Amino acid sequence: MNTAVLRTALDAVTLPHSQRTLGGEKAVAEIRAEGQGVHITLGFPYPVGHIEAELRTAVAAALSPHIGTAPLEITIHSHITAHKVQPGVATIAGVKNIIAVASGKGGVGKSTTSANLALALSRMGARVGVLDADLYGPSQPTMLGVAAAAPQQQEGHFIPVRAEGGIQVMSIGFLVDTDQAVVWRGPMVSQALQQLLFQSRWDDVDYLIVDLPPGTGDIQLTLSQKIPVTGALVVTTPQDIALIDARKAVDMFNKVNIPIFGVLENMSVHVCSQCGHAEPIFGHDGGKLLAQKLGVPLLGQLPLSLPIRVAMDAGQAAELAHTEPALAQAYTDAAWQLVQAVADKGKDFSSRFPKIVVE
Template sequence: MTLDRQTVIDRLRSVKGPDLEGDVVSLGLVSEIFIADGKVFFSITVPARRAQELEPLRQAAETAVKSLPGVKGAMVALTAEKAGGGMGATPPPRPNPAPPRPTSQRSAPGGPAAQAGQQPAKQDVPGIKAIIAVASGKGGVGKSTTAVNLALGLKALGLKVGILDADIYGPSMPRLLGLKGKPETADGKTLKPMEAFGVKVMSMGFLVEEDTPMIWRGPMVVSALRQMLRDVAWGELDVLVVDMPPGTGDAQLTMAQQVPLAGAVIVSTPQDLALIDARKGLNMFRRVDVPLLGIVENMSYFVAPDTGKRYDIFGHGGAKAEAERLGVPFLGEVPLTMDVRETSDAGTPVVASNPDGVQAGVYREIAGRVHTHLAAAMQSAADEAPAIVFE
């Protein structure tokens, strides 16, 4: 049997739709199907209010597809967004729709959980003490290089560290860390993270080929990120560094709202254009009450290797001035050097390959400041938590 789009559609016809009416294909609930390296990705459209209730439907679809010969894995998302280019017929009209079933979702302070705009509660990830995001308002500022060297700097402090490469469209960690191959499964459901330089790593880049485009809409991206975070056997970690996608779109906002982030690090270059976008990232985290651990000015200046002369190619000090203006910690300046670029391309980050070098020292100092601000943020959160007194 050939694994193709039609084969998957035929198998999904055996999956009953919501309330056991029809099937997910004939009801037009299945999105475009993406197949890469034996892995199948798609989403199922359901009413937003019933997403939690219909989780068994998602699981049934995933199980059905996984049973096909040649399928190595399946990633299925529930989405309230109408699937574009659906796989089946348009759903027939229902003259007497049943009223929505009550869910077990608990009410939050200030009103019931079902009220408009209510966000689901963030759930801790077992075994992970703190999750921090490394973000930028735009791409091309060296966010991923900063994230990987920050993670290695935190490890150098004696911490147990992991990295989640959340940049679905442009995963960088396999190349930055020189990792190849596919992650194994622990129990058929949970993935084992890859490991490099003593740091545990998970990335979409391990699941699809490097040149395979991820033509996904927001809900699929969010679902994939959630699974890579929660369906991975991370073990015991002091810190999980999340290399966020660039920008401040739906995927980034949903991650910030649903992942229990202990803090965020913003990466920017010195010039005004990059700082404009960095402010957007800062404001996004502030709006969802994620503590800002600080700003890193990357590509801060260039020192010519032959003469030692310094050049402020992109200007200098813009990120530090912005941090002072906004009352956010300034974490440090990372110069633009050949060795950082060469070691990154070679899969041997400078903190690991030349730990005693000047550049590694800069990243270790930044990691130390991040650790200090992280501890303060976590202590502040603990102090603000309500106390239950028994009398």
């Protein structure tokens, strides 16, 4: 068999739910003819578990005219690496990429987005962590169903709590009485955030989702100056007042050289559970227009949904994939765009260089 012909056919295969091709992604790692059969190895810089079945079908269809009925074996693997962060900020042991989920305004569904993106990434095959950086109102333990858990301590470090899908979760909600107000000044908040992040023993996390509080205050400033952030995504609702605040969040990230990977529009439309009537009660396409203005992808337009609210309150975010597959697919589609945007960013090679000590 002519491997050059096979490679040409493979390079033209389009990745499911994407405009990318195997050739453009340099995904064909090996083509090996063994006996009467062919073995193909594909490698990707992002998780592809959610499209693996479709991808195998597409590859088999592309090669069929060239190999006929010969046995075809396809091996697919992902190798996720660390990508560039702000200059002068040290990387974190056990964490490859940090994704900040931000909004300028409260109540737009940022924490819900963070939890569901983490679950989507986990279903795709990534190793995922969630850092609940909303120290005044931690909600990730409740949403991810681990509110009753507590992180163990080992050699002065916290061991993050494991949620559904192996997601590693760390939150101030594990350490303080959630019924009591956290009355801390800015420096205390900043110190607490750094301790939660740097003193947690993260276990080979591909993507750490950081659920930020709303606004552009002390926690966001600490994040930009002290924490190695790969990039951010902005959550907004379509209404004008939310978009005004979302633009402030975008401006903050631009000023500290943290790229925006995309915009996710939440509560884009309300669909009546009784009659099915759809009504954009918070406005129409505001997030889409913001994404266009910024020149970044619109990661999704999520509806105002009762099942999502019920699942988040009940700590059953993971069950949405079974009870509301269409909603879960919307988050998976957003996560798919996100990991491609991360992979397009330059890689971080700082760990390969020795430290220079002047004595």
